[in-house]
Ligand code: GLY
């Protein structure tokens with residue numbers, strides 16, 4: 001039995017005191033006509049349950065003792081023949097360690113009773129209007145019984161404030177899955193480098209990535225892969241992946257798999273031919289130095305902003321040295337002249353969602369890094385063609401992205417280091 005889900009429900013129960021938390025999983029979505037998108041559970045719901053089935057709701061009731069309840073699909077012989085196994089309430093109760101379970105069809109009857117006389121309801125607010133409406137319906141049903149002496153919760157609170165903080169610090173079970181997800185993605189990037197040749201198409205390289213993700217047990221890509229040859233790399237969210245790869249160009253790949261609900265997120269940029277040109281080398285080394293500086297700044301107690309500041313400073317000085325920016329370092333940083341080539345941040349929280357939950361500021365100040373936080377470190381440089389830019393740098397787009405766990409003592413653990421990133425290592429892999 002996986003105890004981490006029970007532990008998380010207890011933690012939520014203590015945080016809500018005498019309230020009740022009600023969290024639905026994601027709805028199934030139609031893709032077209034009667035075909036569905038592949039089903040993916042809601043990240044919050046799954047964090048608390050480990051339960052994969054759609055049409056489920058978890059309820060956590062605070063107080064002593066606290067209780068947790070699951071609503072899920074009833075067993076259904078015919079539907080199981082067509083669509084596959086369902087746990088049903090009885091088996092879900094023992095397998096997933098709930099105090100009680102009910103068929104989802106009973107929720108309209110039972111939930112208004114569960115919220116009776118509770119102080120507050122904690123639920124996701126304003127994400128799905130269907131869910132907001134249902135919650136209001138149950139609340140109003142309870143309110144309508146006031147003359148029987150029943151009180152309805154007076155406050156409706158967004159449960160994400162509590163869950164986001166919990167999810168921000170990963171527990172050992174989560175870190176274990178994230179390391180495994182990162183390893184699969186790193187191997188996929190190595191395969192993609194080995195498969196890259198001039199005249200191939202971007203989608204052929206994407207296929208190598210997706211093949212490896214699936215082959216190693218990943219359920220989905222964590223996000224749509226970016227496979228961007230040449231100037232396409234200067235489009236930050238390029239996902240067409242349908243252009244031919246030209247000898248002499250770089251290829252930027254931003255791709256990561258999702259494993260058991262956890263994302264990985266890696267970017268590598270390398271030459272299509274296997275050999276960097278002179279100008280490509282100059283920009284690549286600069287981005288790699290910026291990433292190194294950001295990694296060195298990733299340590300407990302440092303501000304969230306420290307890795308970004310460290311990377312930006314290295315990049316800005318490099319842009320001045322290469323005559324891409326002009327003036328003193330202080331001036332280029334102050335007036336953000338560097339942002340013409342480096343317009344995004346150096347990282348984001350990583351977890352169940354690729355851009356994971358958790359505030360970046362606390363009381364208006366950048367928060368401090370803490371052990372168990374997981375973040376990406378991903379500086380880049382994107383140079384479009386323009387008359388005032390030396391032509392040798394036109395259309396070079398480079399990003400180098402790794403995933404880091406903030407260590408207990410100091411520094412960080414890079415969990416994506418299985419894919420090469422120095423010029424020597426990339427060139428020797430690609431010439432093998
Ligand atoms: N792949 C999304 C990102 O790097 O933020």
Ligand code: MN
Pocket residue numbers: 265348376378401
């Ligand atoms: Mn990222």
Ligand code: MN
Pocket residue numbers: 254255265266267401
């Ligand atoms: Mn990425």
